[in-house]
Amino acid sequence: MRQGNIQVDPQGRLRHFLTIEGLTPSILTEILDTAESFAATSEQAVKKLPLLRGKTIVNLFFEPSTRTRTTFELAAKRLSADVLNINVSASSTTKGESLLDTLRNLEAMYCDMFVVRHAESGAAHFIAQHVAPHVSVINAGDGSHAHPTQAILDMFTVRRHKGDFGKLCVAIVGDILHSRVARSQIHALTTLGVPEVRVIAPHTLLPAQIETLGVHVYHDLREGLRDVDVIMMLRLQRERMQGALLPSEREYFHLYGLTEEKLAYARPDVIIMHPGPINRGVEMDSAVADGPRSVILQQVSHGIAVRMAIMTLAMRVRPLAAEAGEAMTARKTK
């Protein structure tokens, strides 16, 4: 809970975005509503908005990721911010400069937001605890802990297709154990009031006591998919195939790969999601990935709008309490 509190200011508004835990349903809904406005803008011929003009956003990536970095960069640029992309592993920290020194230097360059990806769980929290008061931090994935922006873009995609979270049955399939996406998805789904969240995975790819997060556990894909409205597939890291956790890609696909035949157990209007990139023929058949129920490419588009919303909401948390009343009056001006 203490970790969650750093994310909001005394007025309960978003300040950093580090994990779904500790965020209220109203904050998540505000992000989704704001993203809806940005999604409409993204569909227009002119996609650039002046909201973060003059701000500098640093993509601080300690772990390589082309797709996530690109969507954050595009989101920031569509908001008219200046963007710095810093690949830290190839930069100053290898020269012996500490992380905090790197942060101080970036702050001295008047940066306003850090988008952080790191292989260690808790790295984004650590940075958020040490940045200057005017700087916001967004977690773009830390270890196996959290990937909250991915989870919110998944929620956005679900809401666009299904509307009401309160009646849904959602299945998350695959490597739950190592997945920061799955953890954030589970928290987002339960926070937004999804009544039934299922996780479907072999014993070796499930964390102990996963049920305490409020999910139902299945080990049989067909049984787990029965009557679900949404299927969230997870990426399987190929290197884990060779270890003790799984016997082979082929056997995994046989038991847990999504095919048209297994899909028949879900509801006819089921949607299929995947955070990408897909291992075709391992997590799912190409026919399913490219089929009419797949919304995987929409997730990518929605990722930009959702990240624009999160950046905008986190960056607006500048006013002091005394200014807020005056600001509300200003809103009414014409």
Next chain:
Amino acid sequence: MDIDVESLLARMADEITALLRKRNISDPLMIGIHTGGVWLAERLHRLLNIREPLGTLDISFYRDDFTRIGMHPQVTPSHLPFDLDNRHVMLVDDVLYTGRTLRAALNEIFDYGRPASVMLAVLVDRGARELPIEAAVTGQRMELNSNEHIKLHGPDPLRLSIRKRD
């Protein structure tokens, strides 16, 4: 409050017609600013028989006080279903006060293209401008105190109300 909005609109339509004739503009575009401006623009668009579809503008993303007050979620997207370049634009809003909404509207319009001219029609001009912006056509001028707030209710019927701010 006893103001007949529909008769003000009829008079504004006459004034706009005269203005367009004077400026030799035969094929204007009309854009309403959310929310009240759109309601008024819908009426004026019909009254003036404007050929091109009506455009709508939500200036929330262009406000100059965003970093102080944040923004309202669920912004209605702007919809400008025409090419603005070299066209004459009649911009419609309900209340002209500080001029900051119009500043934002002009910025947004210029993100879509470079119109030949932009004219402004407002239902109520309450003065107290903070920016050098003036309307070409005004339904009614009103002197209001700074603690008073005027609001257009609609879309059907259209009604103006004045409230005191707390």
